[in-house]
Amino acid sequence: MNAIEALGLPRADATAPAKMVVEGASKFYQARSGVVHALDNVSLEVREGEFLCILGPSGCGKSTLLWSMAGLHGLSAGRIRLGQEPILKPHPEIAMIFQEANLLPWRNLEKNIELPFELKRIPPDTARINALLQRVGLKGFETKMPRELSGGMQQRASIVRSLAVNPSVLLMDEPFGALDAFTRDEMNLLIQEIWMETQKTIIFITHSIVEALFLADRIVVMSARPGRTQEIVDVDLPRPRGVDVQSTPEFIERVNAIKAMIDHRKA
Numbered sequence: 135m136n137a138i139e140a141l142g143l144p145r146a147d148a149t150a151p152a153k154m155v156v157e158g159a160s161k162f163y164q165a166r167s168g169v170v171h172a173l174d175n176v177s178l179e180v181r182e183g184e185f186l187c188i189l190g191p192s193g194c195g196k197s198t199l200l201w202s203m204a205g206l207h208g209l210s211a212g213r214i215r216l217g218q219e220p221i222l223k224p225h226p227e228i229a230m231i232f233q234e235a236n237l238l239p240w241r242n243l244e245k246n247i248e249l250p251f252e253l254k255r256i257p258p259d260t261a262r263i264n265a266l267l268q269r270v271g272l273k274g275f276e277t278k279m280p281r282e283l284s285g286g287m288q289q290r291a292s293i294v295r296s297l298a299v300n301p302s303v304l305l306m307d308e309p310f311g312a313l314d315a316f317t318r319d320e321m322n323l324l325i326q327e328i329w330m331e332t333q334k335t336i337i338f339i340t341h342s343i344v345e346a347l348f349l350a351d352r353i354v355v356m357s358a359r360p361g362r363t364q365e366i367v368d369v370d371l372p373r374p375r376g377v378d379v380q381s382t383p384e385f386i387e388r389v390n391a392i393k394a395m396i397d398h399r400k401a
């Protein structure tokens with residue numbers, strides 16, 4: 135057992151109970167140009183320990199849904215639960231990772247990672263932080279400032295910052311969308327490994343069919359705005375998945391099936 139396994143939760147299976155539940159989520163924004171209907175009656179259940187990807191065209195309400203699941207803003211209708219607990223504001227069990235690493239530029243890496251502990255007024259869990267830094271390859275970089283780190287390293291640091299407080303749910307909003315293709319592959323492999331070791335429940339937003347198929351147990355395909363749950367696709371590819379799986383006929387067949395689903399929807 136490695137250091138992260140020792141810190142993590144036991145693995146869950148596909149019949150695991152619902153960890154998070156979205157029931158009839160709708161959202162209207164009041165914009166200057168009028169009312170924007172962003173989400174329309176979205177319902178879904180996320181299983182404990184599942185890697186769920188949410189895939190959909192730009193503007194279909196993916197971030198709106200994820201931000202609501204994080205308790206960062208309210209819905210116009212519907213409910214979100216963590217187990218039986220309604221999510222109406224940020225919850226200590228739920229962490230969020232954004233496309234930008236959002237490190238504070240005036241703090242070094244260590245001080246950035248310790249920030250959530252400072253905000254909670256509790257001492258940092260240095261054993262856990264060190265194990266995580268080691269795991270993502272950032273041990274030895276603690277005193278570096280964010281500007282001294284590459285985009286991939288910054289995003290690794292933001293993963294450490296989120297996991298350091300040991301949430302059970304990780305919400306990821308296009309976390310690797312701003313990275314070059316090579317770094318993105320590396321980060322996809324890393325997040326798959328971390329998920330397999332810790333068995334967190336991960337809900338991951340992406341525009342990329344390939345990224346969703348590579349990472350997910352299930353993919354929620356959303357329709358164009360107002361966002362609705364169009365299809366839920368089971369991904370039965372064996373794990374761990376290597377990048378080379380992406381060029382296999384089975385993978386390409388699944389990419390084409392999802393493309394057809396999306397193209398069919400546009401027609």
Ligand SMILES: Nc1ncnc2c1ncn2[C@@H]1O[C@H](COP(=O)(O)OP(=O)(O)OP(=O)(O)O)[C@@H](O)[C@H]1O
Nearest residue numbers: 163164165170172191192193194195196197198199
């Ligand atoms: N605060 C806001 N006020 C008004 N409209 C908003 C607000 N936030 C989002 N919207 C609109 O709601 C719709 C859904 O936005 P959202 O960011 O949730 O979509 P998305 O699928 O995550 O998009 P992308 O993939 O481009 O990030 C868009 O039309 C967006 O312009």
